[in-house]
Amino acid sequence: MRAVAGPSNLSLGGAGSRLQRALLAATLAVGLLALYMAFVYAPKEATMGDVQRIFYFHVGAAWTALLAFFVVFVGGLAYLRTRDRRWDALALSSAEIGVVFTTITLATGSIWAKPAWGAWWTWDPRLTTTSVLWLIYVSYLILRGAIDEPERRASFAAVVGIVGFVDVPIVFLSIRLWRTIHPVLVKSQGFDMEPPMVHALLAALLACTLLYAYLLLVRTSLERRRLEVEAARQALGFHQG
Amino acid sequence: MGDLWYLALAYAVIWAVLLVYLYSIARRQESLRREMKAIAEALEGGSAPEEEVEDAEPFLRLVHGKGAPGEEPARARRAARGRGDSL
């Protein structure tokens, strides 16, 4: 009966799903608007043509990834302060979603690079920094996988999440500076943004942020539900199934 | 223009990554639902009605109601604290 995955399935029922449904609706609405603006409303770019339209959601994803990692940072700090595993649930969820958005940033950046600069990959500052960020948060997830005890896992993950986020500006600056002594072989093309482009970009940013919020809500409730079930199992003395 | 192909590829990749992640969440939800059903059934000594695994409250009520004798109340309180659909 409930075999097909759909929005109602993803909400796991209950009162909180009202917020989830609202967020999903908002995400879909703004998402459609942003897509329209990216493809129709925004003008075709002078030098690069239609390929430039990748830019809107590429930047949207990048910004959202940064937001996600900030939430990991906050969740880690809050967990260390309160030792309440709900904060850890938030941090874990945000890290996963952050990796998803970082992957999208890298992939779209790479796909844009090919027609724009002739190569699938360039070590330009943005792509390089994004790669390091990706590695930092993937290592966060790998760390979590390597620890079985829940409190230890949450504490250690919090530490890595905090160290990682504090590192972000340093990584950004150092790689920016690095590029001045090793300029990219192919000069990167900039472009001037006309107002409609700015609007489209803002719409894409909003759409990505809403999507992040929705995914965060879904993933965090799932994680918290998992914590309950685990606690219930312990309380009842069940063994690991 | 051949360039349009890259545009399509980029958006296809975005959708693909998102769908893969959504699918992995859905799968984990299913397995969690199955686990909740198993626990509820073990407590009921038979089949558990669908409602008890859909919502947090009925499930937890069931769990705490059928808590093992001599069970630490602290554990049950911790379980109750860990729940909640609103953030």
Add this chain to the structure above:
Amino acid sequence: MQQTLKKPTAATSAPGPESQTRPAGPEGRGLRAFLGQVWAIAGKDIRAELRGREVASATWVFALLVLVVFNFAFDLEREEMGPAGPGMLWVAIVLAGMLGLSHVFTKEREQSCLEGLLLCPVDRSVIYFGKLAGALIFTLALEVAVLPVFAVFTSLPVFTPGPLLALLLGTVGFVAVGTLFAAIAANTKTREVLLPVLLLPVAAPVVVSAVAVTGLSFDGEPWSELVPWLGILAAFDAIYLVLSPWLFDQVVHELGPE
């Protein structure tokens, strides 16, 4: 029942849990006591290493091997040594340094030592700084041993202020985060593999900056070129020398044997 921290004496055959005897080391509050405690912990590690020298010699040989393998892998001619040299040096140091770091918390005896230390009435950050000091001295000693060999292989001017400063600042930052992560990694299922996985991405700015300073220095660039990079290194060091002990303190009770 509290054990007081005492300096291990030469009579101790092997580093073991601190025993409950008349305290001979620094106690009490104040900076002097703090430094004394830090040095006691570092001294124990260093003495243990000096006695056996197993880890030190193995990491030194490993660093040399990395240099040699680089030459096989890239078949570097004399002209290419310039551009490739800094990278070669730092890869060797980073990899060998991580080998050394992974031992800071994983020696068998370490676990019971850590328990003993945790029972002591010392500020938790003392443990971090003690381990940091020991690891730092170890890694700097490694570098001192590798530099001459590198100089011979490449004929590059390593013994100049630029590279040396980069080595110092870079090592401090790398080991500051490395000590924290080593403590964490030692308490996981995957141990040694996890330390590089965690440390390398976070320490990327250190590697980038140190290689840049070294390379620019080899090219004979003036100090003004080096300053921004040294600034990044100094900032990294300052930030993590403050953050790491605080974070260590937060999770120290999770450390030790399972």
